[in-house]
Amino acid sequence: MSEEFRRVDGRKPDEMRSYKIKAHVLKNADGSAEIRLGKNWIVAAVYGPKEHFPKFEVLHDRAILNCRYHMTPYSTSERKSPKPSRREIELSKVIRSALEQAVILEEYPEMSIDVFIEVLQADGSTRVASITAAAVALADAGIPMKDLVVGCSAGKINGRIIVDVGEYEDKEGEADLPIAIMPNLRRVVLLQMDGKLTHEEFKKAFDMALKGAYKLYEEQINALKSVIKNMEVLEGEDRE
């Protein structure tokens, strides 16, 4: 195998796409964040905690975390029906389970917290990008959390393990391994696998995805810190 292997978009196997996370992008939501990962463009918004309706659904010992993952009709190359598809319902559930591990829901019994994730443009690995953005939005909303949640995916194409799977690699590849972790507590909160990997390949893919997740975690920290730093900028504008 030559060292010069390049992927369909010219990346090395262990190279991430360009990424940028911004927190507090929406005025009306309690907390919000935006992620650009390659051509992925995802916005997450958080509302709550607030009273949960219908009342018979409430949990007396903790809050309910509602999560909606939705792809806009113009997010894909062919128009996607706006109604929630089987895949979107599944991803909403998967993202909710990942975020539930980090949020301290016991602080708000009988309440609910809503997380809305809107995929404006999809380019593969949207579920892990959504989790990454949603965690930043939750922190921006002032929801108490044990740790942030950050996700990254790895995969296999033409017998090679790659990190940060793009749309083409997702469709044509042999395997896909999205993971999400709580980086400080060192816990895995999401692990899915599509396709087949040997034991060694799995280990390699997992390590690569882990490294990618830590890179995104740095960006999450920068995004959140800039929210507080921007308050000083606002003050400067206010003075002028």
Place this chain on the structure above:
Amino acid sequence: MTKKTEEHIIIIPGIKLNIPKKAKIRENIIKINRNYISTLLGLLHQVNNEYTIIPYKDIYKPKPGDYVVGIVVNYAPNGWIIELGTYTKGFLPAQDYIRDKKFNPKEVELSEYIKVGDIIGARVVEANRYSYFLLSTRGEAKDKMSKYLGVLKNYYVIKVSSTKLPRIIGKKGSMIKTIKKKIDGDLVIAQNGVILYKGDYNNYLLLKRIINFIVFKTFAAGLTNAVASMLGVELEEGEGDE
């Protein structure tokens, strides 16, 4: 120009905090696997041996005895439902407000006393997690706020996040004293982040501008001095912050 003090470090949820074992930990810090971990985005604040996180954004959690101001949003069979701008509403029992021993909810028309849309000042009696917060308008004899309990009329209302209130009040009330030097009138601060003002309209506009200024600069030091210079007020010795 004000700058962040050195002891203020920006903290992200989940960050392990470098806190000595014997230190006292207060709000927004938890212990997991022998490590102190922050739960909110904010600034780490240390006073002597006490550590706390000043949150960037937090949700107001009422405590018994808190003075709150809310707006009546609905009638219950035996009282009023009051929106306090937090995660759940408050409940003011009719018997508490009407103060009639022979009170009978079947015979009384609640809207004759308090209408939907009225602004109410009340004390939190019970912050029960499993239902609405129980409110009361009966102040104790020594309660300084007793004249602000009940229906409040002809006030200008400014709503801020409850996390900004410590900054608006200032250390030992230094900020609010500075504001009151320039702005005369009735100024009431409720712990759920509602500020009421009764007085001149121009003063209200100035107050609103100052409060917005403080809200944007929550994490800056020397804020009282900045506000004093904005208002053209001279501080006496010992007032203001370093």
